[in-house]
Amino acid sequence: MAAGTPVLRVRAVSKSFGAVAAVREVSFDLYGGEAHALVGENGAGKSTIVKMLAGVHRPDSGTIELNGVPAELHTPADAKAAGIAVIYQEPTLFPDLTVAENIAMGRQPLGRFKTIDRAAMVRQAAQLFTRLGVSIDPNRPARGLSIADQQLVEIAKALSADARVVVMDEPTAALTGVEVERLFAVARSLRDDGAALMFISHRFEEITALCERVTIMRDGRHVSTELLAGITVDEMVRKMVGRDLGALFPKQDVTPGAVALSVRDLSRDPVFKDVSFDVRAGEIVALAGLIGSGRSEVVQSIFGVDPRDSGTVEIAGKALRPSSPKQAMAAGVALVPEDRRQQGLVMELSIERNVTLPRSRSLSRLGFLTGGRERRSAREWTERLTTKYGRLSDEVGTLSGGNQQKVVLAKWLATKPTVLIVDEPTRGIDVGTKAEVHRLMSRLAAEGVAVLMVSSELPEVLGMADRVLVMREGRLVAELDRSEATEESVMFAATGQEASL
Structure with missing residues (x-):
């Protein structure tokens, strides 16, 4: 079990988006050599915490400390320079670059005449994959890699930057069982090498298999931080939802x-x-x-x-x-597709427009769709599904994953x-x-x-x-x-x- 000074301390951080308070005075510690789970319902504030650690969002109040020193994470580049790496559910590699080029992006080794030393770049990538115990060709293009292999490339990037804090945000959602086991083997090796690992997942069996401690959030607030050995899944669920399920x-x-x-x-x-x-x-x-x-x-x-x-x-x-x-x-017939972001929603449109898209003709008068009719219909169906949102005019992409799923369901259920x-x-x-x-x-x-x-x-x-x-x-x-x-x-x-x- 990890002990001593935390590698990273989050102290009373808060973040609001307009009138919606996404995170309210949340605190927790991450220790080197430990895997720490962050759990909560969709909309509990987990993604906002991740984005603050990644330098995408800045806290409105509170502090983030690294090795006891306050960190100013104004941009993703600041977070990377500070030794924080985030592995997202959907990796963001440059598809037309090679694996080695993706890993070395921004830190390419230079040769004698200040040109990129491609041989050294490939050699370093191969060494990282050997360290991780996986077989990926550094010279192949990133395009066409499976999600699992893309995530391993992201982990190799974190290793190449000497990341001491590795955040894994729903990394297993699109993986097969064999791929999950391979990812966990790599995650354990990172932890055993002294990295502080934060793991976010809705799958309790994965959390208990990988992590030592868990921080539970509800409605943007910190509920508790517990040793996993001392809490059951039922107790975690009750603390997450605030009620017996x-x-x-x-x-x-x-x-x-x-x-x-x-x-x-x-x-x-x-x-x-x-x-x-x-x-x-x-x-x-x-x-x-x-x-x-x-x-x-x-x-x-x-x-x-x-x-x-x-x-x-x-x-x-x-x-x-x-x-x-x-x-x-x-x-x-109504179809709620597997990929809600790509097939079920138009992410740039408002919540109300997404809900009423299949019925825009029936809601129109003289060929015009009025905002009042659209808003009333959208409000009826989002309320029926207890969807959490700020305003119906907000882009649907601002919602949590669970609330996006409710919008997809509302869209089709409204067609009866x-x-x-x-x-x-x-x-x-x-x-x-x-x-x-x-x-x-x-x-x-x-x-x-x-x-x-x-x-x-x-x-x-x-x-x-x-x-x-x-x-x-x-x-x-x-x-x-x-x-x-x-x-x-x-x-x-x-x-x-x-x-x-």
């Missing part, structure tokens, strides 16, 4: 009605082939399977975003044309769909918001909406689905009723393994 999967029993969505022999070579299933009114059906099994591609083809080679899709007995999202929406398709509905959002999303899905099913859910989280699949459809390598390989679906039965089907007797 209750059932995380509040599934209501509903008698299914008529078939609302019928998919027959849907194929798109080589992604998926001969996929057939029904979803009835009032039913929640989960599409499960490993990443790359074709789940998201199937639902995007159903909605018409992606093409299909053959097969039919019917809504309440009426066939949908291929590649026609407009007709799907008119027929009562017959069929709701949700792709990874709770990825990257906190446990409290997850429970709210699950409660909403259950209520919609009880009201007769047919729900088709894609999820990589087995507890979510088992907790919310009436039936589980398992895909493997583009084919539907199993259909399991709620009573027979278990983690083992789903995974055996997803991997093609036989259960041992």
Whole structure:
């Protein structure tokens, strides 16, 4: 366990954006040789803390100290020079530069005539990867690297700059299990070499596997800092949300009605082939399977975003044309996509405009969309989903991830769909918001909406689905009723393994 003087001290820092207080008098310490978790619901202030450490935002009040000395982190360059490195969920490498060039950016080794010594640059990058125990070619372009490898390049950059504080902000959200294990091995080596590691994640199993201490935030305030050995996950959740969470999967029993969505022999070579299933009114059906099994591609083809080679899709007995999202929406289909930032929202537009985009025609009078009608509709649906925001006119990009997800849901629920398709509905959002999303899905099913859910989280699949459809390598390989679906039965089907007797 780390001891002695903290490498970094955050003392009573506060930060407001207009009338919204994002962080209020938060304090904590980071020690060398220790991994420290920062947790809280979306909107708790975690991202603002990270941006203050990264030099993106300056505190309105309070201090940040490094090795006992107040640090003036006016810019990201100041933070890097001070030895603070931030590894974001979505790395920001220059795609057309090589891996070695990205690592050395701003600190390129110079040769005899003050020109860049490319051989030395490549050699230094290779040494960093050897130290990290990973195999990445320093000469390859950054474009095309997986998210996992991009993050490792960012960590190599931190090492090259002798960073003593490494902040990892949701680094595992887009990684596979094997990639997570590799990242954790690298993170442990950084910690064991004496770096102070701050780790932000919504996945409690990752926090307990990597970290020694945890700081809990709620509504922009510091709640407590605890040794992880002395606190349970349930206690952390209660402190995060300020209330007993209750059932995380509040599934209501509903008698299914008529078939609302019928998919027959849907194929798109080589992604998926001969996929057939029904979803009835009032039913929640989960599409499960490993990443790359074709789940998201199937639902995007159903909605018409992606093409299909053959097969039919019917809504309440009426066939949908291929590649026609407009007709799907008119027929009562709504799609909440996996990537809310790229596919679900227009980040530069206001909250109210995002909520009303699919209904702009119905809200218009004589072809003009009035601000009053738009605002009233947006307020109704954001309030129904308890969305936290400053003003409806604020850009949706200013919201936390969980509140962005609520805006995407509000946008589509306002269309009053017959069929709701949700792709990874709770990825990257906190446990409290997850429970709210699950409660909403259950209520919609009880009201007769047919729900088709894609999820990589087995507890979510088992907790919310009436039936589980398992895909493997583009084919539907199993259909399991709620009573027979278990983690083992789903995974055996997803991997093609036989259960041992």
